[in-house]
Amino acid sequence: MSAPSPAVLVLEDGRVFEGESYGAVGETVGEAVFSTGMTGYQETFTDPSYHRQVVVMTAPHIGNTGVNTQDMESRRIWVAGLVVRDPAIRPSNWRSQGDLQTALAEHGVVGISGVDTRALTRHIRDRGAMRAGIFSGQVALESVQSLLARVHAAPQMAGSALAGEVTTQQEYVVEPVGEHRLTVAALDLGIKGTTPALMAERGIRVHVLPAATSFDRVRELAPDGVFFSNGPGDPATADGEIDLLRQVLDARIPFFGICFGNQLLGRALGLDTYKLPFGHRGLNQPVLDRATGKVEVTTHNHGFAIAWPGGDTTQPVDTAYGQARVSHVALNDNVVEGLTCTDIPAFSVQYHPEAAAGPHDASYLFDRFVETMTQAPHDPPRDAGTEGKGDQDA
Missing domain, CATH: 3.40.50.880 (Class I glutamine amidotransferase (GATase) domain)
Structure with a gap:
């Protein structure tokens, strides 16, 4: 697997978090929400209810049990993006059939790692769920103003028929x-x-x-x-x-x-x-x-x-x-x-x-x-x- 590239998370209110790419490299925009589950991340990511949402995992260590075909709740990973603090270097579980980062890349899900998810969760809790974009690779080098404009151009969850x-x-x-x-x-x-x-x-x-x-x-x-x-x-x-x-x-x-x-x-x-x-x-x-x-x-x-x-x-x-x-x-x-x-x-x-x-x-x-x-x-x-x-x- 290639070395991670720079990535940034840009919130609708202008706050920016820097990190490294995790999963697919590119850009994605959705509603930033946090999930407090400490297990069952694969069920979360394959739940269609998370369509068009950028999910922030409050548990700091994600990916340690890998992924498998039995825990898929639907035909694909539905989250629009993923934010984690400390991704597992390698999975370690008897049921694992692969690693999470590869699965995210295969499904085209853009993520970011190395983020202070505790600070981010507190921000969302205080300010409310809001639109956010994850940008990695070359696009992450663009100006914050340019990236923020893309976030503001995305549809809000209220009023969306999905x-x-x-x-x-x-x-x-x-x-x-x-x-x-x-x-x-x-x-x-x-x-x-x-x-x-x-x-x-x-x-x-x-x-x-x-x-x-x-x-x-x-x-x-x-x-x-x-x-x-x-x-x-x-x-x-x-x-x-x-x-x-x-x-x-x-x-x-x-x-x-x-x-x-x-x-x-x-x-x-x-x-x-x-x-x-x-x-x-x-x-x-x-x-x-x-x-x-x-x-x-x-x-x-x-x-x-x-x-x-x-x-x-x-x-x-x-x-x-x-x-x-x-x-x-x-x-x-x-x-x-x-x-x-x-x-x-x-x-x-x-x-x-x-x-x-x-x-x-x-x-x-x-x-x-x-x-x-x-x-x-x-x-x-x-x-x-x-x-x-x-x-x-x-």
Whole structure:
């Protein structure tokens, strides 16, 4: 491997960090965010939710376990760029099939190493997530003013519709492990491979569908439940997906959403969403499950959240689909981390119960989805004449 070249990280507010190239040499621009996970970096980098984000790893030593084909959550590395302090010289793990720097280069991911990631994380925490560019090789020698102009020319995350850029282009099916018990239509908004695998372990046949799938196609599958995955972008831009979800709720088909799917359930119910100052990202976020009183340590990756009317998350709100409650709440900042509907079979969480690297405190939510589907009527409407909110009074 050739010697690293000079590299610079230029933040939207003009702050500059110098370092060395790591991964591909060139330039990249995205939203700078930090992730506090100390393990599972490969799952993070291959999570489509990180599309168009420059990820700062707060753990100082990255790459020590290498990379392997089993830990890929999708078909490629999705992060727009990577910032690390101390990359491993060589991987040392019995599962390793290669080193991280080579994998980044093969996927064209521009990174920078040798950065004081503690200072950078504190800066983002104080100033908020912002656009940033990583520039290495010859381009790193250009003036800061020139590089900063490229950062400012990049689109902001707020207002960006990105699910269509990461979704599958063709439907595919993940077959159940053992006996087929249930069928789920899963809308891929940036789905991770572990999600349908965990459903399959519970006897579920999972039809993974493109983000632009119509309700007619969902109805053809006659699913026992509908699932909306995690994904990147601003939920306020997802008009088509929200319209589909409302038709699912009208039909009373059991629904479960994760992350982006949680935000879309909120908007389908008539709630607003907003951008968090610097978001929640990492494997160590405490969340309270109000149904059980249990505190879960959970994995997060979200920069948007649901705005709860009135601000008191202990109080339910009335929606077009009946009452909705906050089922889970973040203990660090009281952000809404889950919704449950009282009058229709629908619930969602903002975090990741499918986190392959752990923790696994929230994996029970897939069992809750199974329970919701088995308790619901198994006759979703098959023709347009049976649709509509009027069915809720039946």
